Amino acid sequence: MAEPRRPASRSILHAILTSQQTGLIAIILVLGAVMTMFAGSHTDAHGAVVNNFLNSNTLIQVATDASFFAIMAVGATFVIVSGGIDLSVGAVYALAGVLMALTLRALDTPDGTLAPGLAVLLGAVICLGVGTLAGLLNGAMVVALDVHPFIITLGTMWVLRGISFVSSHAESILAPTALTSFAKAPLGLPRTLAPVPMLSMLVVMIVGELYLTRTVMGRHIVAVGGNPEASRFSGLRLGRIRVSVYVLAGLTAGIATFLGASFYGSASCADANGYELYVIASTVVGGTSLSGGKGSAVSATLGAILIVLIRQAIRTFHLDQNYEWIIIGLAIIIAVVLDRHGTRLLNRRLAAQ
Amino acid sequence: MIAGVGTPGTAAVRYDGVSKSFPGVQALQDVSFEVAPGTCHALCGENGAGKSTLSKLLAGIYRPDEGRIELHGQAVDFHEPRAALAAGVAMVHQELAFCENMTVAENLLLGHLPRGRGMTRVVVDRREMERQAAAMIAEVTGNDDLRIDTRRTIADLTVGERQLLQIASAVGSGASVLILDEPTSSLSEYEAQHLYDLIARLKARHVTMLYVSHRMHEIFHLCEAATVLRDGRHVATRPIGEYTESDMVRLMVGRTVTGYTRDRTGAPSAEPAKLSVTNLSSPGKFAPISFAVRPGEIVGFAGLVGAGRSYILEALFGLDEAATGAVTVDNAPMRLGTPLEAMRRGLGFVPEDRKRQGLVLSLSCRDNTTLPFLRRLASHTWVRRSEEKTLTQHYFAQLNVRSPSTEAIVGGLSGGNQQKIVLAKWLAAGCQVLLLDEPTRGVDVGAKAEIHALIDSLAKRGAAIVLVSSELPELLSLADRVLVMREGTCVAELPGHSSQDVVLRDMTGVLEAHDHHSSEV
Numbered sequence: 001m002a003e004p005r006r007p008a009s010r011s012i013l014h015a016i017l018t019s020q021q022t023g024l025i026a027i028i029l030v031l032g033a034v035m036t037m038f039a040g041s042h043t044d045a046h047g048a049v050v051n052n053f054l055n056s057n058t059l060i061q062v063a064t065d066a067s068f069f070a071i072m073a074v075g076a077t078f079v080i081v082s083g084g085i086d087l088s089v090g091a092v093y094a095l096a097g098v099l100m101a102l103t104l105r106a107l108d109t110p111d112g113t114l115a116p117g118l119a120v121l122l123g124a125v126i127c128l129g130v131g132t133l134a135g136l137l138n139g140a141m142v143v144a145l146d147v148h149p150f151i152i153t154l155g156t157m158w159v160l161r162g163i164s165f166v167s168s169h170a171e172s173i174l175a176p177t178a179l180t181s182f183a184k185a186p187l188g189l190p191r192t193l194a195p196v197p198m199l200s201m202l203v204v205m206i207v208g209e210l211y212l213t214r215t216v217m218g219r220h221i222v223a224v225g226g227n228p229e230a231s232r233f234s235g236l237r238l239g240r241i242r243v244s245v246y247v248l249a250g251l252t253a254g255i256a257t258f259l260g261a262s263f264y265g266s267a268s269c270a271d272a273n274g275y276e277l278y279v280i281a282s283t284v285v286g287g288t289s290l291s292g293g294k295g296s297a298v299s300a301t302l303g304a305i306l307i308v309l310i311r312q313a314i315r316t317f318h319l320d321q322n323y324e325w326i327i328i329g330l331a332i333i334i335a336v337v338l339d340r341h342g343t344r345l346l347n348r349r350l351a352a353q
Numbered sequence: 354m355i356a357g358v359g360t361p362g363t364a365a366v367r368y369d370g371v372s373k374s375f376p377g378v379q380a381l382q383d384v385s386f387e388v389a390p391g392t393c394h395a396l397c398g399e400n401g402a403g404k405s406t407l408s409k410l411l412a413g414i415y416r417p418d419e420g421r422i423e424l425h426g427q428a429v430d431f432h433e434p435r436a437a438l439a440a441g442v443a444m445v446h447q448e449l450a451f452c453e454n455m456t457v458a459e460n461l462l463l464g465h466l467p468r469g470r471g472m473t474r475v476v477v478d479r480r481e482m483e484r485q486a487a488a489m490i491a492e493v494t495g496n497d498d499l500r501i502d503t504r505r506t507i508a509d510l511t512v513g514e515r516q517l518l519q520i521a522s523a524v525g526s527g528a529s530v531l532i533l534d535e536p537t538s539s540l541s542e543y544e545a546q547h548l549y550d551l552i553a554r555l556k557a558r559h560v561t562m563l564y565v566s567h568r569m570h571e572i573f574h575l576c577e578a579a580t581v582l583r584d585g586r587h588v589a590t591r592p593i594g595e596y597t598e599s600d601m602v603r604l605m606v607g608r609t610v611t612g613y614t615r616d617r618t619g620a621p622s623a624e625p626a627k628l629s630v631t632n633l634s635s636p637g638k639f640a641p642i643s644f645a646v647r648p649g650e651i652v653g654f655a656g657l658v659g660a661g662r663s664y665i666l667e668a669l670f671g672l673d674e675a676a677t678g679a680v681t682v683d684n685a686p687m688r689l690g691t692p693l694e695a696m697r698r699g700l701g702f703v704p705e706d707r708k709r710q711g712l713v714l715s716l717s718c719r720d721n722t723t724l725p726f727l728r729r730l731a732s733h734t735w736v737r738r739s740e741e742k743t744l745t746q747h748y749f750a751q752l753n754v755r756s757p758s759t760e761a762i763v764g765g766l767s768g769g770n771q772q773k774i775v776l777a778k779w780l781a782a783g784c785q786v787l788l789l790d791e792p793t794r795g796v797d798v799g800a801k802a803e804i805h806a807l808i809d810s811l812a813k814r815g816a817a818i819v820l821v822s823s824e825l826p827e828l829l830s831l832a833d834r835v836l837v838m839r840e841g842t843c844v845a846e847l848p849g850h851s852s853q854d855v856v857l858r859d860m861t862g863v864l865e866a867h868d869h870h871s872s873e874v
Contacts, residue, residue, distance in 0.1 A: 215734045215735055215736065216731045219720065219736065220727070222713075222720075223720065223724055227712070227713040227714065229709055230710055230711055230712055230713050232692065233672065233692070233704050233710045234692075235725050293716075
């Protein structure tokens with residue numbers, strides 16, 4: 001049977017319309033447009049009329065809010081694509097932040113002898129190191145004990161949160177100002193804007209997407225999630241691959257902590273409480289299948305942005321903050337349903353043509 | 354049992370101008386024919402000809418775009434499989450669908466589990482459930498020597514046993530029309546014989562059967578009539594006596610195909626063994642076995658389903674950590690228990706169940722082809738995509754894979770093309786020792802001849818091949834030597850040109866079995 005050839009222009013349009021992210025981007029754009037239309041406006045210090053939503057301050061604020069768990073969502077995507085789940089990332093975040101702040105406080109003498117550059121470097125090493133080790137612990141236990149990752153990471157979630165509680169004595173610990181000036185660096189933009197978290201989110205997203213689609217390890221992760229049996233029969237080392245995804249999830253939690261604790265200037269054992277669910281929600285809203293084998297870092301990031309956007313909408317429209325959870329919960333369900341059925345409808349339409 | 358509904362002379366099933374299309378594919382176009390009640394009616398055609406689609410329309414899995422389907426003279430329009438079942442149409446799928454974690458009995462009676470009485474109405478009556486399940490199995494197997502314990506979980510069963518269960522479940526639902534989609538593709542000749550007996554018994558009860566199979570001898574042996582499809586169109590419907598095997602194949606493929614016969618006239622190679630196996634065994638799976646395969650040689654394994662043939666291949670490929678014994682490749686010892694070591698030594702394994710073990714169905718043809726050796730296609734862990742694509746395309750051309758592109762999702766391809774991709778991945782990996790487990794299961798005649806030719810040409814180029822097949826004609830036409838397995842033990846070594854009877858006798862140990870029976874009665 002000869003395959004019907006499509007004209008090139010149409011197949012590009014086809015590819016865009018059916019790509020995994022189209023539905024999500026459409027929802028984000030529609031929500032953004034609605035918010036711009038109904039947000040109203042105010043006059044800024046220079047007397048110019050500024051839209052209450054569509055202005056650089058609010059947009060970067062949304063991106064910053066999203067960045068901390070969007071970065072972790074990329075790590076969670078690896079885990080979920082491989083067929084696993086990681087509930088401990090919020091606790092890893094808290095532990096890495098507390099240990100980093102405690103260490104820097106111990107090293108820094110009252111007269112501020114710790115050079116700013118060294119403080120930033122040390123902070124990054126500690127956060128990323130703690131995250132990686134915690135991930136290694138999760139992965140090694142999942143593989144070596146052969147217990148479902150839901151149970152292992154449910155356990156480590158409490159254990160790690162407990163360690164950060166005990167080691168910090170439940171106090172909030174200040175991070176050196178050098179870290180804050182790093183995370184809030186305007187990078188040439190007006191002083192009120194802080195693009196570092198947003199840019200970090202974009203970098204992690206791009207690196208994560210390339211890792212998943214273009215590298216040997218990434219491709220192995222997708223294969224293992226798609227069919228572990230066939231992967232084993234193709235000579236893949238399942239144990240190593242499974243450990244690696246938890247290490248990566250821990251690493252992204254470490255990156256998120258470093259940015260978050262630096263940005264807010266402190267760390268406490270209560271940080272990122274419940275983040276694991278935000279992270280999983282972002283991934284799932286992004287269309288990653290919980291049964292493994294399918295997912296994308298770009299989609300997970302878009303999912304995180306959508307969730308933050310919904311939260312922002314509640315503020316912009318001056319809705320009662322108490323309804324936030326109800327709205328977010330419903331929105332997640334609606335987004336996933338729209339995404340799935342929208343894609344299916346679109347495919348049917350395109351097929352019918 | 355609602356068998357034989359309808360007045361005499363009315364067709365049991367009538368397709369009238371049926372068309373069905375899927376995105377990008379016209380699966381069926383204006384197909385019309387009738388199936389007489391109480392007969393076994395063959396649906397023939399290559400993979401992708403539309404046989405499965407036609408069956409699925411009747412079973413309520415798909416709905417026709419155009420045309421209508423009549424059952425016992427009445428037009429039907431099934432929205433879901435349940436509606437078809439209620440109307441007495443049951444289907445035995447090519448894909449075996451069971452709840453893996455539940456027992457045989459639970460699966461067979463799922464949906465109408467027997468309950469206790471009175472206060473115990475909420476509780477499943479396990480004893481009754483097992484009794485009914487055992488009766489359903491006995492109905493299919495017909496005698497005692499193919500017994501399946503109803504308390505075993507599905508995950509523990511072999512593919513052959515699962516297939517028998519599916520048939521038992523369809524027959525047990527009391528269907529008047531039964532669709533059998535490749536029912537013998539994973540049965541050994543011996544097990545298949547039980548199925549043939551069952552079909553004869555069902556005919557006597559006026560059950561109508563639509564029989565999809567690639568095995569010519571079955572079609573001619575079992576069916577009263579046959580419909581040939583090609584590229585989604587109806588080509589012919591005739592009583593079976595009006596076909597010959599060769600013209601049926603010609604109608605199916607639209608050209609003349611000759612079955613593949615291997616030329617074995619060359620002198621046996623005197624080269625030292627490529628693969629040498631000494632006292633390989635695995636507790637509970639198979640007893641110690643020793644054999645050697647020279648370059649260019651094809652060694653076949655015959656045996657019933659469950660005789661341990663697949664276990665031997667799994668052990669050789671390092672998938673069985675409990676296996677012990679001495680295996681050498683090119684005279685150097687190979688470590689057992691890790692597939693990576695086996696692959697490094699040039700072994701490739703085409704497993705029995707391509708959907709579960711051979712392929713990642715959700716990924717593309719390219720992803721699947723390069724999966725075992727992706728690292729070789731990478732510089733500093735970045736996969737060289739263009740090289741990967743060129744390589745895949747090369748093997749697509751060599752194996753004549755029919756797929757829209759190398760990026761197509763493997764799950765959407767026909768069985769024959771899927772199997773070619775499993776073969777492609779080991780060819781592309783450059784394997785010199787190929788372990789083939791049922792390499793042509795569920796593959797159409799055209800693709801089958803191509804795969805046979807490929808196996809032969811690999812042998813000619815010096816590969817050592819171990820071939821497991823439940824199809825004796827295939828085994829005997831390809832293998833230089835045949836080792837016969839029975840209940841985990843190698844019981845005979847026969848030359849490749851042996852007759853089927855001889856092999857079958859060793860496979861079943863039929864003399865002992867006969868004595869055993871007469872003493873029981």
